[in-house]
Amino acid sequence: MSTTEAPTTSGNGFVGRRMKRKEDPRLITGRASYTDDIVLPGMLHAAVVRSPEAHARITSIDVEAAKQRPGVHAVLTAADLQMESGLPMAWVPPGVDVNAPEHWPLAKEVVKHVGDAVAVVVGDDRYAVVDAAEDVIVEYEPLPVVTDPEAALQEGSPLVHPDFGSNKVHEWTLGGGDIEAGFAEADVIVERRVENHRTSGAPIEPRAVVADYKAGALTMWSSTQVPHFLRLFLALMLGQNEERIRVIAPEVGGGFGAKLQIYAEEPLLALCSKATGRPVKWVETRSEHMMVSHHGRDQIATMRMGFKRDGTLTAIHAKIVADFGAYLMLLTPTIPSLGAFVMSGVYRCPAVQTDITGVFTNKVSTDAIRGAGRPEASHMIEATMDQAAQELGIDRLELRRRNFIPKEDFPHETALGIVYDSGDYDGALDLLLRRFDHDAFKQEQEAARREGRYLGVGFSTYTEICGLAPSRVTGPSGFGLQTGLWESAMVRVHLSGAVTVYTGTSPHGQGHETGFAQIVADRLGVDPQQVEVMHGDTSTGPQGLGTYGSRSLSVGGEAIVKATEKVIDKIKKVVAHELEAAPEDVELQDGRFAIKGSPDKGMTLAEASGAAYIPENLPEGMEPGLEETAFYDPSNFVFPFGAHACVVEVDPETGKIDVRRYVAIDDCGPAINPLLIDGQVHGGIVHAIGQALYERIAYDENGQLVTGTFADYALPSAADVPSFETDRTETPSPTTSMGVKGVGEAGTIAATPAVLNAVVDALRPLGVDYIQMPLSPMRVWETIQQAKGQTTAGGAA
């Protein structure tokens, strides 16, 4: 960051430092333990038999040959499942009808997408169970398939769930302000069809589960983002008392939302362990991940924005058809709503409306993937803003500035009734333009065009909604999630002064052990190396809710602050008692809890904690020990924002796009650790460049997945992206005590329109004004050919 990196909260200065991650030594030396590293005595292995058909009636299943194989202990089908309830969907919105089908870990009677699980084979050897799974003979009677969500809504379409009489899951309108008046007031209405195509989360570590059922208690290791939710839902599905279930998320190698889920294999492995009396492991293959771990996006939107001639935004209307796939999983139908919450982006707009239609198709379910609804919205908004600037004849950045919510208007209530906490959108854009010389670029662009080279710059000014979530807004009587979304923490100071922090969040690559240690160390006057952060085990700390929705710092971190403050209150009383002062006169100075005005009189944390564990040292009536628990339910979401610029060169002969430069200004409030922020921003931008240029989950018309491996699913690598230039502004949130906001999804939310707008800027001289993602070379080349008014047939060298 160009400005100072001085600590931003009072304390010993560890907050705000660019500390290297405490997690990394064990991760980069191969000493970390992932679920697949768990080996238990007598452990068996499971392989899942999956449907090769996208939609078919199961006419018979013959498991005998598989059972006869040496080393096979059990083969389970749907008939063997003893469950109280099926896989969960957690959303019951008041006043909205949602068609929610049953969803069992193994299909009963009918399979509804390729990969739908039909049987599971359990045996001694990990390889042999895969061979045995091939011996399970399933006969299918194919049924008609629908994969296109718009076709699925047509009369006469094949039905994924005939009982509902339609493929429509739900319809929901979220709006505020007078939308008709808004468009009536507009001089120019810009309309654009925007497709946010289907993608995979594709973490490096695929999913994995180990289940060990013994003496009536279940222990499960799972590569999940939500161990506490998993314990709860295992209890509900299996009819098992929750206290007899322990879920552990050990090292988790990335999630990106794909592990914010309750998957079939989790209850299934518990049942396999119960059936065999042995621990059982299942590790997802990459092919299985692409096929059955939930996908993201897959929305088709019609975006309309109304403007006055001077550029003033008067109305935004988005119509979204969201492809939910065959079943509704944990949060499937809620995803488009998250985008609807911020459909006016960083702009003042008196009327905003989003109409959402959810659709069943014979594909795997969609659900949260990094950004979850907000990347779709930002793409719709920012792509359409560029087109509006073109049609209005107003500079793109000037049009944005004219509509920015000014910084003095925060907290700002949008037309929808969402209250943005804080923002300085001009400030972020100003800093971007200090780091990226737009005028110099325009000259370079002109010079390049004279040589027949096509350079372009694209901008994206974004905000998003994260820090899930204020329970009063998202809970049963509000948005309709059947849970609260608070977070918990426990801070334990040991007798020696060492500190253990238990968090209910569940990291999978973010760096919680470092950032949270910095927060606690800063307040307790110790080194972060002395603070151990424990997570991901339902038996070691209080009930928690996991990591997703950029919530861990702004919700989980705030819970840690609350618990730490309670610990400090007690330390002050102990120190005051020992040193014969008033508790309110004790303060942290240079690593000691010292008496105001008498800095030579004080105690270190170790001295104070030592005293706290010896009751004779304590004031009358005080309990011994030094640990506190806190639960924190936020009063509002947080709204990070920023301004990004992307520079591309497009080869007009081949359509290939080279991302030459990427400058990102992000504001997530005061930094706890700028290095962790950079890591999140880099990863987020790569994720978005992946969506914009490379990645796409594709099914053919028969519902067969045609991008089932990394050879076909073009996940970019470091060799495909530029180095990123990052910088920050720091606008505190009034909602959080630390002023912090989330940053885990910001890059992904910001970047797809920056890439698109850069490509369009490069190609406008050729008549191109929009291209649907992913901007594959062929698609870009074909668009150029169409814009030139030429046919694409026969080549045009």
Added chain:
Amino acid sequence: MIPAEFEYVAPASVEEALSALAEGGEDAKILAGGHSLIPLMKLRLAAPTLLVDLRKVDGLRGIRRENGDFRIGAMTTHYEVQGEQALGLAAAAAGTIADPQVRYRGTLGGTLAHGDPASDLPAILLAAEGSVTLQGAGGTREVAAADFFVDYLTTAVGEDEILTEIRLPALEGYGFGYEKFNRRQEDWAMVAVGALVRKGPDGTCEDVRVGLTHMAGTPLRATGVEDALRGQPLDATRIEAASALAAEGTSPPADLNASADYKRHLAQVLCRRALEKAAA
């Protein structure tokens, strides 16, 4: 991602490998670097019952000059080919294969025997008019590149034969250009064009060879381009006109990311660019 059960042997000589192959029957396969075969096995698209690994066989690795040719052992890695700058076009093409990890393991003999038309080196062998040595129980035979690539994933290597050596003419005095088009850095070629040009003292084209990758089920020579350019001055106009013939006689396989028309167009563009480099 988990292959079917198979047996594995790692013999110490070509002769032992040949007997293992013969004993293993029709479902025995030679394993070289494994970067084509093992992924197919993990996807269960291939299920050999026996793998005969050549990694312990002496004398199958290395690059030497002999008369006007390079003789390259079949187990020589892409990384070693890339590092031998005297190989010119072959070294340039090998340097574009996938990523360093793949180049350290993948072998020249393996990629040629596998016969994937999207791989880089088959079209180079074809353009260079090289050949391969196949050793069987009854002796060895040399097969010219033009006769070697039979069909998609099908080459002239018999079930009882092992590809042991590659002969690549040195082609001194030829300039070269390699243009590979793919979506990601490590992808197979959507289309690639390798060009070799020998310029006369007056700047005319004395000889030209153009190899096409992934424009059919096998690698191809762009003979139309070669005929149009041979004996002609190597100026931009003639190169462009000749390159317009690059897709003649091809039948490019289409996929999700590239239609046949797009690939034909790419072949023309890449051919021009490769020729410009080769003629520079």
